[in-house]
Amino acid sequence: MRTLIPFAILALFPALPQERSGAKKALTFTEGIDAAKKAVEAEKYGAAIAGLQAAIKDLQKKQRVQILAALPKPDGWQVEDPAADEQANDVAAGLLGVGHSVSRRYSKGDKSMNVEVTANSPLIGMLSMVFNNPTLIQADGGELVKYGAHKAILKKSGDNGQELTILMHDTHLIKVTSDGIAADDLLKVFDQACIDRLEKPLGK
Numbered sequence: 608m609r610t611l612i613p614f615a616i617l618a619l620f621p622a623l624p625q626e627r628s629g630a631k632k633a634l635t636f637t638e639g640i641d642a643a644k645k646a647v648e649a650e651k652y653g654a655a656i657a658g659l660q661a662a663i664k665d666l667q668k669k670q671r672v673q674i675l676a677a678l679p680k681p682d683g684w685q686v687e688d689p690a691a692d693e694q695a696n697d698v699a700a701g702l703l704g705v706g707h708s709v710s711r712r713y714s715k716g717d718k719s720m721n722v723e724v725t726a727n728s729p730l731i732g733m734l735s736m737v738f739n740n741p742t743l744i745q746a747d748g749g750e751l752v753k754y755g756a757h758k759a760i761l762k763k764s765g766d767n768g769q770e771l772t773i774l775m776h777d778t779h780l781i782k783v784t785s786d787g788i789a790a791d792d793l794l795k796v797f798d799q800a801c802i803d804r805l806e807k808p809l810g811k
Contacts, residue, residue, distance in 0.1 A: 634661035636669075667707045667726075673808035674709045674724050681796050684720075687712040706731070706778075718787035720796070725780045726809060732777045752794070754802040761790060769793050773802065779809045 634642060639662030646655035671691060680686055688711050706728030713720035725731065737743060738758045741751050749762035757775050764770040769790050773781040781802075785793050 634658070634665065636662045636665040639663075639665060670707065670726060670808050671709050674726070674805065675711065677801065677804035677808060678711050678722060678724075679796050679798075679801050681713070684713045684715045687714075716787075718785075720783060720785040720788065720793070722781065722783045722797075724805075724809075725782075727778055728780070729778075731774070731780050734774060734780070735777045738774050754799055757802060761794070771797060773797070775802070775805065775809050776811055779805075781805070 639658045639660075641658075643655045643658030643662070646652070646658055668691075675688055691709075707726045709724045709726070711722050713722075738751075738760065744751050744760055747762065749760045752759040752761050752771070754773065757773060759771055759773040761769065761771050764784055765786070768784065768786040769788065770785075771781075771783040771793060773783075775781065781797075783793065783797055
C-alpha cells in the first residue's frame, strides 16, 4: 500500500525557485592575478594556479587581437579569420606546451594564402638550429630570408605554391603556405613592415 504525503505537510516545504547555472564568467587578467594572490596567502595552490591560468588566457585573447591587427590585408584579397578554438588551445598548451595559435586565410580567385602564428611555445626554440644552418636549408630546397634580427625559410610547396616559415625570438613561429602566388609576390605581402608590426604582440 502506497503512503501518501498530506498536502498540508508538503506546504511546509516550499519548492526551491528554478535556477540555471549559466556560463561562468571568465576572469580578467587583473582578477586572475588577485585571485591567485589570495589563494597563495591561504595556501590553496590549486586555486592559485587556476587564477594564473585565467590571467594567461585573458592575455592570450588580447595577444590574438594584436596579432590579427598586425597581419597584412592586401588589396583585392578576401580575408577570413577563423574563430579561436579556445578549448583546443587550452588542451594543446596544457598537454604539449605548444603555446597559442592564431590563423588567417586569404583568397583571391584561384590564389590562396594561409598563415598560422604559433606564439610563446618553448618547443619552437629547437628549430633555431635549422634556421642557423644554411647548408641544411639548401639541401631541403629552401632559401634563407632575413627580416632584420629574424630569419625565415622560403621554399616551394607542391606544384604551384610557396611556404614561408618565419622564426621570431626563438619562441614564435609564423608559417605561411600559399598556392598560385610567386615567391616574390608572397614576400611583398609578408614583408619587413609586417614583421615589424608583429613585434608588438610577439616581441620581448
